[in-house]
Amino acid sequence: MKNAQLHFRQPLQTTPFHAHTSAANKLNAWAPWAGYTTALNFGDETMEYTALRNQAGLYDLSPMVKYEISGPDAVRYLSRLTLRDVAKLAPGHVHYTAWCDDEGKLIDDGTLFHLPDGRFRLCCQERHLPWLMDSAIGFDVRVRDESEAVAALSLQGPCAYAVLARAGFADAKSLKPFQLAEYRLGKSGKVMISRTGFTADLGYELWTSPDKALELWDVLMEKGALHGLRPIGTTALNMARIEAGFMIANMDFVSATTALRPDRTRSPFDMALDWMIDFNKGPFNGRAALKREREAASTQWAFVGLDIDGNVEAEHALVYDNKKHEVGHITAALWSPTTKRNIALAMLRRPYHAEKSGNLWVEIYALRELEYHKLMVKAAVVPRQFFNPARRRATPPGMM
Amino acid sequence: MSRYDAIVAGGGHNGLVTACYLARAGLKTLVVEKNDWVGGAAVSRSLHPGFTYSNCSYVSSLLRPEIMRELELPKHGLQILPYEGGAVFMKGGGYLAMYRDHEANRREFARFSPRDAESYDRYSRDVLRHCRFIRPLLLRTPPDPTSFRPRDLSELAFLGRKLFAMPEKDIYAMIRFWTMSISDFLDEYFETPVIKAYLAVSAIIGTALGPMSPGSAYVLLHHYMGDVDGNIGAWGFARGGMGSITQALMASFKAAGGEVRTGSGIEKILVRNGRTTGVALANGDEFTAPLVISNMDVKRTFLKHVEERDLPPAFVKSVKRFKIRGSSGKVNIALDALPRFPALPDDSPCIRGDMHFTDSIERLELAYDDWKAGHFSRDPFLDMMIPTTTDPTMTPPGKHFMSCFVQYAPPKIEGRDWTDADRDAFGQTVLNQIEEYSPGFKKLVLHAEVRTPRELEAEVGLTEGNIFQGELTFDQLLFNRPVPGYAQYRSPIEGLWMCGSSTHPGGGVMGAPGRNAAAEILRSLKKPAAMGEAYAVL
Numbered sequence: 001m002k003n004a005q006l007h008f009r010q011p012l013q014t015t016p017f018h019a020h021t022s023a024a025n026k027l028n029a030w031a032p033w034a035g036y037t038t039a040l041n042f043g044d045e046t047m048e049y050t051a052l053r054n055q056a057g058l059y060d061l062s063p064m065v066k067y068e069i070s071g072p073d074a075v076r077y078l079s080r081l082t083l084r085d086v087a088k089l090a091p092g093h094v095h096y097t098a099w100c101d102d103e104g105k106l107i108d109d110g111t112l113f114h115l116p117d118g119r120f121r122l123c124c125q126e127r128h129l130p131w132l133m134d135s136a137i138g139f140d141v142r143v144r145d146e147s148e149a150v151a152a153l154s155l156q157g158p159c160a161y162a163v164l165a166r167a168g169f170a171d172a173k174s175l176k177p178f179q180l181a182e183y184r185l186g187k188s189g190k191v192m193i194s195r196t197g198f199t200a201d202l203g204y205e206l207w208t209s210p211d212k213a214l215e216l217w218d219v220l221m222e223k224g225a226l227h228g229l230r231p232i233g234t235t236a237l238n239m240a241r242i243e244a245g246f247m248i249a250n251m252d253f254v255s256a257t258t259a260l261r262p263d264r265t266r267s268p269f270d271m272a273l274d275w276m277i278d279f280n281k282g283p284f285n286g287r288a289a290l291k292r293e294r295e296a297a298s299t300q301w302a303f304v305g306l307d308i309d310g311n312v313e314a315e316h317a318l319v320y321d322n323k324k325h326e327v328g329h330i331t332a333a334l335w336s337p338t339t340k341r342n343i344a345l346a347m348l349r350r351p352y353h354a355e356k357s358g359n360l361w362v363e364i365y366a367l368r369e370l371e372y373h374k375l376m377v378k379a380a381v382v383p384r385q386f387f388n389p390a391r392r393r394a395t396p397p398g399m400m
Numbered sequence: 401m402s403r404y405d406a407i408v409a410g411g412g413h414n415g416l417v418t419a420c421y422l423a424r425a426g427l428k429t430l431v432v433e434k435n436d437w438v439g440g441a442a443v444s445r446s447l448h449p450g451f452t453y454s455n456c457s458y459v460s461s462l463l464r465p466e467i468m469r470e471l472e473l474p475k476h477g478l479q480i481l482p483y484e485g486g487a488v489f490m491k492g493g494g495y496l497a498m499y500r501d502h503e504a505n506r507r508e509f510a511r512f513s514p515r516d517a518e519s520y521d522r523y524s525r526d527v528l529r530h531c532r533f534i535r536p537l538l539l540r541t542p543p544d545p546t547s548f549r550p551r552d553l554s555e556l557a558f559l560g561r562k563l564f565a566m567p568e569k570d571i572y573a574m575i576r577f578w579t580m581s582i583s584d585f586l587d588e589y590f591e592t593p594v595i596k597a598y599l600a601v602s603a604i605i606g607t608a609l610g611p612m613s614p615g616s617a618y619v620l621l622h623h624y625m626g627d628v629d630g631n632i633g634a635w636g637f638a639r640g641g642m643g644s645i646t647q648a649l650m651a652s653f654k655a656a657g658g659e660v661r662t663g664s665g666i667e668k669i670l671v672r673n674g675r676t677t678g679v680a681l682a683n684g685d686e687f688t689a690p691l692v693i694s695n696m697d698v699k700r701t702f703l704k705h706v707e708e709r710d711l712p713p714a715f716v717k718s719v720k721r722f723k724i725r726g727s728s729g730k731v732n733i734a735l736d737a738l739p740r741f742p743a744l745p746d747d748s749p750c751i752r753g754d755m756h757f758t759d760s761i762e763r764l765e766l767a768y769d770d771w772k773a774g775h776f777s778r779d780p781f782l783d784m785m786i787p788t789t790t791d792p793t794m795t796p797p798g799k800h801f802m803s804c805f806v807q808y809a810p811p812k813i814e815g816r817d818w819t820d821a822d823r824d825a826f827g828q829t830v831l832n833q834i835e836e837y838s839p840g841f842k843k844l845v846l847h848a849e850v851r852t853p854r855e856l857e858a859e860v861g862l863t864e865g866n867i868f869q870g871e872l873t874f875d876q877l878l879f880n881r882p883v884p885g886y887a888q889y890r891s892p893i894e895g896l897w898m899c900g901s902s903t904h905p906g907g908g909v910m911g912a913p914g915r916n917a918a919a920e921i922l923r924s925l926k927k928p929a930a931m932g933e934a935y936a937v938l
């Protein structure tokens with residue numbers, strides 16, 4: 001009992017891979033994520049990013065918040081909770097989803113896994129147990145936080161399948177994007193592999209129990225060496241996710257459960273997630289408000305990709321119409337090494353995302369040797385998927 | 401007989417704040433304090449050689465940063481130290497810890513309930529949302545809703561705009577929050593008794609309400625709306641004890657040319673033809689001034705030091721009805737060494753924070769039941785702190801000052817006055833409770849100052865020992881504080897003003913009543929006030 005109370009000595013927990021990640025972390029560069037110590041980068045972040053886009057990278061995904069949902073009403077419950085129709089999600093499949101409060105404002109987005117044994121796993125950025133439990137009232141389901149009970153790795157990059165095959169998971173060849181299956185690990189272990197990821201490239205996520213974590217890391221790193229596999233930190237992964245155009249709660253939008261200021265919440269329409277909304281599946285959280293928003297066409301914001309002139313990154317910049325009138329702000333920005341474009345994710349007031357998007361400018365304060373250059377640079381609204389190669393979808397997957 | 405432009409009656413922190421602003425605006429200002437020292441309930445005194453106590457108030461959060469900056473209190477010696485940690489010791493040997501680190505705290509709550517651990521974030525957000533509404537009102541004079549003066553109208557409009565800028569559901573939530581009990585409010589978020597007990601405390605401190613009394617939730621807000629360097633809801637110590645705040649104010653006042661007289665109180669506020677003309681002291685001295693600003697509570701000011709016949713009867717009746725029931729006591733202890741609490745690991749930061757022994761709302765409510773029956777709680781609630789774990793200036797190294805705020809203690813024992821024997825029994829109840837969780841504690845006690853509402857009233861002049869100069873219930877807030885029609889620091893007597901915690905926005909070492917009063921007075925004199933805008937809530 002007493003030991004359980006000593007967390008003040010080590011406020012951040014370590015993941016099941018810590019013994020290995022800490023040995024590999026040459027720079028001792030760590031950052032907190034969801035209560036865990038996680039590697040920002042292990043060595044040179046440019047090399048890590050390059051491995052991710054050229055060979056393969058291995059990322060410790062364990063801090064991701066994970067809820068297990070089971071019971072006879074699980075499907076009905078999840079359809080009520082989230083925007084999509086979960087009846088259409090067969091066992092062995094994953095879908096990207098999001099959920100709202102009763103006002104139709106986004107709480108979080110995440111991936112929903114329908115495991116082979118019928119249980120579900122919901123993975124997301126923030127913690128939502130009270131909301132998930134309140135939403136379960138009237139349903140015969142069990143909701144459990146399994147974040148600590150599952151160790152996870154993300155294996156991403158063009159050589160990701162080659163690494164898997166060499167590490168003994170050649171059967172994963174048949175997995176199409178958003179499919180999953182269970183495989184044997186060593187003599188007694190099990191690992192679930194899903195063809196999912198946060199990089200818009202060929203990639204897999206591997207899920208196992210914490211006691212098998214180091215064994216899984218070892219086999220991947222050992223067999224992957226031939227394919228240039230290296231551990232990557234959050235910095236490199238974040239570069240890839242911006243190129244992929246993916247959003248993160250509380251970075252690109254403020255979750256309705258944390259927003260202090262009433263005007264900070266965003267609807268799925270604002271965030272371009274309205275394609276997920278299934279108005280025909282029956283009642284779900286936020287439905288009435290979302291229906292009103294659609295009918296009144298009252299959406300105020302648009303989450304878009306921007307292609308910005310020049311090569312100076314526009315992190316946290318304001319966006320103007322005609323260089324004068326403020327119409328939005330940038331939530332993430334990057335000079336994209338792979339696409340050779342100066343890209344950004346941005347939140348724009350409508351209709352500056354479309355009809356009136358012809359005269360957009362971004363104000364950048366570029367710090368060069370302790371002095372700021374103030375730039376006003378032209379920007380164009382473009383699709384958010386800046387990087388979207390065919391190898392991402394190819395089944396069977398390529399080997400390089 | 402000396403003449404002044406303004407006389408402040410009482411040297412509590414609010415009186416000193418008002419005095420500072422008046423002196424800085426060029427008024428010849430005198431502060432008259434009945435005790436031999438200034439400070440009122442924000443005071444540090446040495447009652448045992450080598451030890452300094454925070455005799456009444458003991459932690460700081462509410463003191464407005466605008467005031468600290470404008471009156472240059474840091475230059476005059478004030479330093480506020482944030483502290484960490486906190487714990488509730490439970491019957492049976494366990495404890496709930498509070499940590500500044502968000503993750504450590506989440507995991508601590510999760511030991512009791514994973515759901516409560518996550519609910520805490522939502523709870524904090526909701527309380528913060530309510531604070532964001534209230535905070536901009538602190539440094540503003542409440543509007544008079546019955547007046548049609550342009551300023552009242554524009555202030556009413558300010559309130560209205562703030563209210564209607566909120567989504568409809570937030571308005572409902574706020575009105576519920578302002579009127580409900582803290583127990584009901586916490587039930588909406590939490591299931592663990594000890595977590596609820598810890599969080600309920602801020603709602604009953606200094607209040608003659610139990611955690612199940614409607615209206616107690618608002619009091620919680622009153623304790624959350626301060627900050628330490630922008631960290632909203634955080635509390636800290638004043639280095640050298642709470643008296644450092646009033647010492648810095650006095651130094652600032654004197655630097656602006658102000659005069660302070662201590663050692664003899666005001667007997668009478670002089671009134672001629674409906675106007676004040678000055679004050680007469682208990683020692684016979686008289687001072688004249690066209691302005692007298694009372695730092696005393698509204699009951700003491702008008703029922704003890706002004707002739708009732710000089711006041712409109714309706715006003716006298718409202719003042720008599722003003723609720724000011726005392727509910728708290730204080731035990732200040734000099735310790736030979738740091739006490740050990742076997743439940744806590746030796747390196748736990750909890751010892752540097754606030755420690756409680758009341759592990760359920762029900763126990764807290766039972767403690768209140770004793771108060772209702774006219775007795776001090778047999779199983780009292782203690783807010784226990786050891787400031788010397790952070791502050792090196794109050795005791796010799798290795799020795800400690802322990803501050804115990806105690807509830808509940810009624811103004812009278814079963815209708816009669818407290819006796820010394822009652823007081824000692826009250827003190828023993830407190831020491832016994834600590835000893836239960838820290839065996840050997842009593843042997844460390846070198847000296848103890850036990851203060852019941854009787855002592856608080858006698859020393860600080862807090863009527864019935866109420867620490868906030870009047871209860872902070874919704875019926876006594878905003879334009880109804882202290883009484884309807886007189887929320888703008890004025891009184892029915894021309895030239896007689898109020899600046900103490902009886903006025904908006906109420907008690908605590910906040911300084912806002914004192915600053916608002918000075919602003920109103922200077923406005924009435926058409927003098928520019930050396931005051932900036934209140935800091936915006938972004």
Ligand SMILES: Cc1cc2nc3c(=O)[nH]c(=O)nc-3n(C[C@H](O)[C@H](O)[C@H](O)COP(=O)(O)OP(=O)(O)OC[C@H]3O[C@@H](n4cnc5c(N)ncnc54)[C@H](O)[C@@H]3O)c2cc1C
Binds near residue numbers: 696899
């Ligand atoms: C035990 C206790 C614990 C508290 N704990 C905290 C805390 O931790 N944090 C916090 O923020 N607040 C706390 N408070 C509340 C806070 O201390 C008070 O609300 C605040 O200090 C009141 O300040 P004031 O200037 O309005 O009035 P007071 O401090 O009451 O000042 C009134 C002054 O007038 C003087 N006076 C009275 N009669 C006369 C007279 N006839 N002639 C001349 N002078 C007179 C008094 O001596 C006193 O100095 C506590 C209060 C008490 C009593």
